[in-house]
Structures are given as structure tokens and as C-alpha cells.
Amino acid sequence: MQAIEEIVKIGEKGQISLPVKIRESADLKEGDFLLVNEINGIVMIRRIKPEVDALDFFADFGRRIEEAGYDSREKRRKLVDEIKEEVSKKWLKEQS
Numbered sequence: 001m002q003a004i005e006e007i008v009k010i011g012e013k014g015q016i017s018l019p020v021k022i023r024e025s026a027d028l029k030e031g032d033f034l035l036v037n038e039i040n041g042i043v044m045i046r047r048i049k050p051e052v053d054a055l056d057f058f059a060d061f062g063r064r065i066e067e068a069g070y071d072s073r074e075k076r077r078k079l080v081d082e083i084k085e086e087v088s089k090k091w092l093k094e095q096s
Contacts, residue, residue, distance in 0.1 A: 006019040018028065028034075029049060033060045071077045 004019075004021050004025055006022060008016045009020065010016055022028070026047065033048050033050055034045050037044045065076065065079065070079050
């Protein structure tokens with residue numbers, strides 16, 4: 001494995017462009033996520049693949065709707081029914 005070094009310039013808003021050679025070598029594509037760390041003046045960039053954890057997503061969603069006032073089973077059912085109705089109306093409108 002050969003090391004690739006390139007010099008890049010930081011733009012006005014702190015943005016950098018990754019050189020083509022590095023993107024190709026690391027198989028980086030538009031939309032990929034990069035983790036940037038700085039330790040004692042050394043800046044490191046590495047690709048990460050974020051994973052969506054469904055349980056965490058729904059637990060967070062549950063906390064948020066509870067904080068929004070849907071603090072009982074009855075209120076949450078009503079909210080779900082309202083959402084279903086809205087989605088159904090939108091779908092029917094798109095079909096016509």
C-alpha cells in the first residue's frame with residue numbers, strides 16, 4: 001500500500017476538497033460520512049458508516065411525542081389516527 005499525500009487549502013467557510021487520488025483510493029463517494037478528530041494538533045479524517053438503530057429511533061420518537069403533550073395511550077392513538085388520515089388524503093390526492 002502506497003501512501004498518498006496532497007496539500008489542500010481551507011476555504012472561507014472551513015471547507016476542504018479531498019483530492020481525486022485520495023477519494024478514489026479510499027473509495028469515497030458523495031454522501032459518505034467522515035469523522036474528523038484532532039488530537040494534539042494532528043487532524044485525522046476517516047470514513048464512517050452510520051447505522052440507524054430502529055430501537056433508538058423509536059425510543060427517541062416516543063420521548064419527543066410525550067414531551068409534546070401526548071402523554072397517554074389515548075392521546076398517542078389519536079395522534080396516529082390523525083397522521084393516518086393525513087397520509088391517506090395525500091396519497092389519494094396524488095393518485096387522482
